[in-house]
Amino acid sequence: MPRKELRGAVVVVTGASAGIGWVTADLFARRGSRMVLAARREERLEALARAIRVRGGTAVVQRCDVTELTELEALRDQALTTFGRVDVLVNNAGIPGGGPFRDVDLGYLVSLIRTNFTAIVMATKVFLPPLVESGGHVVNVASLAGRFAVPGSAVYSATKHAVIAFSESLHTELAPRVLVTAVNPGLVQTEGFPQRGMPRRLVMRPERVAHVIVRAVEDGIAPEVSVPRSLAVFQLVRILAPPLYRAGLRQILVRGVRRQYLS
């Protein structure tokens, strides 16, 4: 028996103009949810909304830069004006790390923190009253980089650790009225994360993550779910044998980072 009926539920997805957000919004719409699509590239959101409506679904579009509090408030107001309620908020918008710390521009690092972490806190705060009213669910798209401190991606990794801690703490505070779930994907090939040089067998399609997000809402899975789950075994090694874990991580990931940024 699902915890949440997705048919008719009002679902807000940030970063719905591409990648994981696009596929997730499309999947919720296929399950009968009424969609509020948000990102900065409005023409892409309109294209997705048209595709949803052609199938008989319901979708509205709102241009929204998630780093701007006033734009998040306008997004909430648009959802409430159109549908009168919000059942699910998927905080998915995010940007990549940009390369090794010593090479990345400081301005970029500040916007990385604002986009990947501060915006999630702001959006959750802004949407909390309607979510409390509906008994809703917040899904924060974090990353396995929020579980393993990835070499070559220090600030990105730190933002995702922060998202996981925020999600778990807030879930404990708000459940069972409102559930909060961090979804931690591994490598997914998307526009912002092309995964150049990564072994193909480790790279997933966004559809796999979208299914995990939808299932987390439908079945009330919280406060955390990782995909693929097989990598969770490294957590055990990390706790039981930290030096071994760090040596292994250096070997595997520094090679990958080198291939990604220096090739």
Ligand SMILES: NC(=O)c1ccc[n+]([C@@H]2O[C@H](COP(=O)([O-])OP(=O)(O)OC[C@H]3O[C@@H](n4cnc5c(N)ncnc54)[C@H](OP(=O)(O)O)[C@@H]3O)[C@@H](O)[C@H]2O)c1
């Ligand atoms: N791909 C991976 O390997 C991977 C792995 C783990 C976690 N993740 C996480 O998954 C999430 C989605 O990433 P993706 O792989 O799907 O990347 P993507 O294809 O590049 O999509 C990123 C989305 O975020 C939106 N976005 C970025 N900055 C924004 C802003 N300031 N305001 C509003 N929207 C903004 C973009 O829309 P606009 O440019 O139109 O605004 C776009 O829709 C991110 O949080 C990412 O960290 C990805």
